[in-house]
Amino acid sequence: MRQLRSWHFGYRRWPTAILVVTLTFSVRLAADAQPPGKVPRIGFLGVGSPAAFATPVAAFRHGLRDLGYVEGQNVGMESRWAEGREARLPALAAELVRLDLDVILTHGAGISAVKQATTTTPIVMAVSGDPVGTGLVASLARPGGTITGLTVQDHPELGGKRLQLLREVGPGVSPAAVLWNRANRTSVATERETEVVAQTLGVQVLSLEVGGPEDFEGVFRTVTRGRVGALLTVPDALTFGQRTWIVTFANTSRLPALYPWR
Numbered sequence: 709m710r711q712l713r714s715w716h717f718g719y720r721r722w723p724t725a726i727l728v729v730t731l732t733f734s735v736r737l738a739a740d741a742q743p744p745g746k747v748p749r750i751g752f753l754g755v756g757s758p759a760a761f762a763t764p765v766a767a768f769r770h771g772l773r774d775l776g777y778v779e780g781q782n783v784g785m786e787s788r789w790a791e792g793r794e795a796r797l798p799a800l801a802a803e804l805v806r807l808d809l810d811v812i813l814t815h816g817a818g819i820s821a822v823k824q825a826t827t828t829t830p831i832v833m834a835v836s837g838d839p840v841g842t843g844l845v846a847s848l849a850r851p852g853g854t855i856t857g858l859t860v861q862d863h864p865e866l867g868g869k870r871l872q873l874l875r876e877v878g879p880g881v882s883p884a885a886v887l888w889n890r891a892n893r894t895s896v897a898t899e900r901e902t903e904v905v906a907q908t909l910g911v912q913v914l915s916l917e918v919g920g921p922e923d924f925e926g927v928f929r930t931v932t933r934g935r936v937g938a939l940l941t942v943p944d945a946l947t948f949g950q951r952t953w954i955v956t957f958a959n960t961s962r963l964p965a966l967y968p969w970r
Contacts (some may be wrong), residue, residue, distance in 0.1 A: 733915065740887070740911075749784035753806040753814040756949030764834075768813075792921040792949050794891045797821035805829060816945035817892055819844055823909070825857065835954065837894035840906040860941060862943050862968060864897035868905030874938050874966050875909050879912050880900025881938035883912035885931050887954070888942035890917040895942045902940065924950055928957050938964065 740863065754761055769779065777783040786807055788800040794817045801821040804812055812822050815834040821830050836844065837858050839907045845851030848859070855934075874881050886902050888895040901913060914934055916927045931939065939958055941947050945952065948969065958965040 709722070716924050728821050728960065730910060747782060747784050748810045749786060749807070751786045751807065751809040751812040751813060752785060753797070753801055753804060753818040754787065754789040755797065755814075755816045756789070756793070756946035758787075758789055760792075760949035760951075776885075792946050794889075794919070794946070799826065801825040818945075819855070821936070822833070823853075827854065829854065831855045831857075833859070835860050835945070837862050837892075838897075839898070842893045860943070862894075864894065864901040865900035866968075867902035867942060869907050869938070870940055870966050871902050871909065872912065874940065874964070875911060878938070878964060883914045883934065883936055884938045884940055885914040885916050885936040886940045886942065887916045887918065889944040889946045892944045892946070895944050898942045902942075912947060918946060921950060924953060931957075931963070932961065939963050939965040941965070941967050949964065 718831055752765075754765075758765070772779070772783065779785050786804060786809060788804055790796045790800060797818055798821050798959060800823045801814075801818065804822070805826045808845075809829060810831045811832060812826075813832045813834055814822050817837070819831065819833050819836055819839070820842070822829075832858065833839065833855060833856055834844075834846075836857065839845045839855070839859055840853070841863070845853070845855050871884060874884065884906065886899055888899045890896065903913050903915070914930070914936055916930065918924060939954075941954060951967075955965075955967075957963075
């Protein structure tokens with residue numbers, strides 16, 4: 709396997725053009741190695757639900773079409789969705805690997821799941837918080853192995869920075885609720901960093917762990933009972949997938965909130 713290279717971007721939306729070019733390069737390598745007439749196939753492992761990620765997936769398919777790849781004609785796609793239940797990811801990743809695909813596109817916790825399932829199939833990261841810190845790649849310049857793709861430039865120390873911003877906007881933010889996914893190693897590190905900064909600021913933190921969509925209702929009840937002053941959401945595929953519910957709750961509760969993504 710040739711050395712793969714990764715790209716590092718601040719997040720506003722999935723940088724679809726570069727992502728598609730990256731994946732298309734892998735597809736073309738696969739197509740060159742295929743017997744004549746065989747169509748290369750892309751696997752996609754989604755952490756959330758198709759509805760929650762409909763916009764970026766549609767943009768990705770549009771980008772493929774712009775480069776001449778039309779599903780069902782000259783490229784095939786196999787998709788699997790964890791529906792926000794990250795415990796399902798290893799089994800879904802193994803299922804995709806058994807299909808003998810040419811490349812697998814995934815994001816968030818799905819990257820680790822696919823990496824553990826295969827050492828030969830190329831993996832493209834759509835979104836990764838800190839691939840070096842979490843051990844997915846050796847470095848951004850030379851990731852090594854079979855993984856390439858994009859990062860979102862959202863390292864754990866930004867959790868503390870967001871709390872500082874919220875503290876400057878309104879002094880009455882204590883206690884501040886921090887909503888984070890316990891299954892995501894970057895989210896765990898971000899929550900810890902937020903706790904450290906909170907101590908220096910004299911802000912009490914209410915740590916709200918979630919591991920799946922079924923946890924949010926209980927977490928919101930905890931926020932309501934706890935007379936929380938503000939809400940911080942740690943970026944993650946799970947919280948992104950439940951973004952409408954989170955924003956609706958914060959607005960209905962008239963709760964000051966700071967979100968990492970638009």
